[in-house]
Amino acid sequence: MKLNKDDWDRGDKRYLREIAELSFDNVRWSRKRILETRDFLSPWNHNIELPHKIFTAFCDDYYPSHKEMMRIINHQLQGDFKGKRILDIGCLEGYFSAECALQGATVVGVEGKLINIKKCEFIKSVLGIKNVKFVRDDAMKITKSKYGSFDVVLALGILYHLDNPLRFLSNLSKLCDGFILIDTHVALRDQTTLGESWKPHLSELREFRFGNRTYLGRSYREFPSDATQLSKDLSTTASLKNDQSAWLTEDSLITLLRDVGFEQISKIVFPEREDVWWSDIGADGRVLLLAVKKRAPFKSRIHRKGSRRKRR
Template sequence: MEKKELLEQIQDLEQKYGAWAYDIPLPFDVWTGGNRNIPHTRLKRIVQIVSDLVDKPLSECRILDLGCLDGMFSIEFALHGAETIGIEIREDNIKKAIFCKNVLNLSNLDFRQEDARHISIESHGLFDAIICSGLLYHLTAHDAIELISKMFNMSNKVVVIDTHIALKPVTRYLINNEEYWGEIYNEHNEQDTQKIKSKRLWASWDNNQSFWFTRPSLINILNKAGFTSVYECFNPPHLNYGKPGIEHFDRCTFVALKGEKCKLFTSPAANTLNENWTENSLDYSANKIKSKKSLFRKIIQKPKKNK
């Protein structure tokens, strides 16, 4: 394929299926978005997490990318040599993703037009790392919890969840006598047809509302699913794609590891203790930090002498 033909096919795909979600580099110094020169720091963060935490080179890993849009994250892992599966429900995205795969001749990459909510060991197998970036907050509370359980079962070790969270516990969700908190987010109008919904590439697939869990509730869900440790990633930083400011104050990257529970010898009572984080216990807001600092100053302040 010559450069002219490649450019024509990219333009043709955009006319048929809409604008590209990602700016992906292809041969002849051609980019799907025209080379926007935007540093994708979220991608950098997620690839670094996986590289740091899997017990082998990326080229020996099996990676699952859920809700992959037109495939940038999947392509990145495949270019590192990983056997990669990208799951995407929208035809508009999957057509562009498959095009990039074929142009780059990535035989270790498989794009599947499927609903990420329906993944299973039987259909997809086990993975060294599962990436769930930009998907969880488009699901209902029930579907999000179910997906986390499936990711636990299908992961050998690492699950990366990059998601929006609710900053306040507004709405309670009760399942199996477990209480979780978050906030309901409107994705579509009730009268919207599925055809209309399917064209909204940055929204849910069919549910009109999604549920954003609070930080404590999401961590409790991951604990309940069976992950032995959960972390939040701050480095590499994702601020605003190299521009001033912060893109989102309510979007976080969580890393859940599936390992063996380590039993303590010197504190056996801790082995059977399983606690949940309470709401507002993991609030990073400036106001809360300020109030704690003020309280500390009051504590250390010397008492005034009586006049």
Template sequence: MQINEIKEKKQKIIERFGPWTAGSIHLADQIDTFDEPHWDARLRRFVQIAADLAGKPLEKLRVLDLACLEGQYGIEFALHGADVLAIEGREANLEKVHFAKEVLSLDNLELALNDVRNLDEERHGRFDVVLCLGILYHLDAPDVMDFVERISKVCGKISIIDTHISLSDEASYTWKGKTYWGRYGKEHDTDATSEEKLAALWNSLDNPKAFLFTRASLCNLLRHVGFTSVYECLNPYEYHNPNWPLAAEGDRHVVWRDRITLVAIKGRSQPLLSSPITDASPEIDRPERPEYIEQLPCIPEVSRRRSRGLRSRLSRFLPGPVKAVLRRIIQ
């Protein structure tokens, strides 16, 4: 596709569906989906997780991108050669993905206009990597629990879950005999029309509120639906783009206190051969408010500074033998 044709088609997309709001995707020389390209630290994080943990080269993976928005993460994996299915519930978002797919000639990227709550193993198959990025905190209970269970059923190896969590356990919901804690958040006004909900591109498709899990409850749910282990990604480090409202200013990196990236692994539970009593004991849920203890008391930094200052002053005035005795006492 020629440069002028790309620019013309991009402008038509913008006129019909509005400008891009999420993925800054490089389309051609000096042409990006955003007029002023910006970076996304999470892009590196998600690709590196898959490369490190999926057990296959990126080009051998089958990847599912759930609620893909404007498609950058699925497109990135497709550019690496993976077979990707991207599901999105809003036509306005999916048309932008269609455009990028056409420009970049990504025949290995399949797009589906659908509600991710309809995810089905029989219909969609199984995937090496499932991307559940920025969607959980838009779903209400019990849909969000059902959705996580559906993810487990289609996941063959790893699911990458990037989500806001609740920092309080003020609300609870019981699903399949298990109680999960968190809080409720607003998605739409209760009197919002279907058209207004559809126009809110970064919100839920229909539910007026959402249930946000605490960290502990989300980890427990992942285990309950069949994931054998769950890990939190700390590196590559995630911080905000300087072009975003919450941003990095110079060396000041702004991060979410309530957002985490978890990697849930679909493995096989292993027997414990050296300890029958441990092997027979049940795996317990993570408590919402664990009681923490420390192995060793720490020496406050201020105390160390004061000790160093005192030794320095004593060394100037006291005789050597006295200094030696006092040094041992201070230490």
């Protein structure tokens, strides 16, 4: 029997209802139960080691890019996560949130997709993590008044799914007391494919005007204009609602970060031979940026304020 669209929609809605009804409170996790729940929630994008030598993504190693980002966070914190508040925006399936919490930080992971938030709750329950809280919310609605202040903000793989990066980063600037780590695609001058085969639906280079500021980039089509919210809810690695997102050029993104109040922006680079997402920007169009909110004050011992040297 051939299924029509209505049949598929009913099946998808039933699947989402079953996901929504999942509860992991006070569960005693056996190997069998972990495997059944992991498989029900599959496929996975984060590879997380669970008890009984079970991995979420069916391979027994961490992804190199994920490992590299954790090393950067660890280095910035000088290996001391205790007492730090970390905000993980678009936390997907919870790897970074869980890792930071297990290192000793107090973590808030924010994720908009129902399927993803249930994966996060599953990870939290199976690993028995107490100092992480997962919240289902829209990244564009994250504010200091709602969530408080944080020492570290993670915006990993989220910025290129948003249609107003200025408002998003302006909100983060207000709640970030330390640094923000950003992993994102950027618009290139000559851009047709990314990686080996992905051809993202990108516009010509254009100007984006946010408030009274203008930045250069490309529009990226997340969904067809007639996409239903159901199809968006099932697309776990796409935008939450918007049909198009804004990909800024690298220079415009750095300018924007300065405009919203980050005093120092560093680009973390890698040789092309290394197997990470940022080793070849020309091929992958992806950058890893570290933005520091406040630099330590500097007082020159040569150029003293108000002093003038007499010419001889």
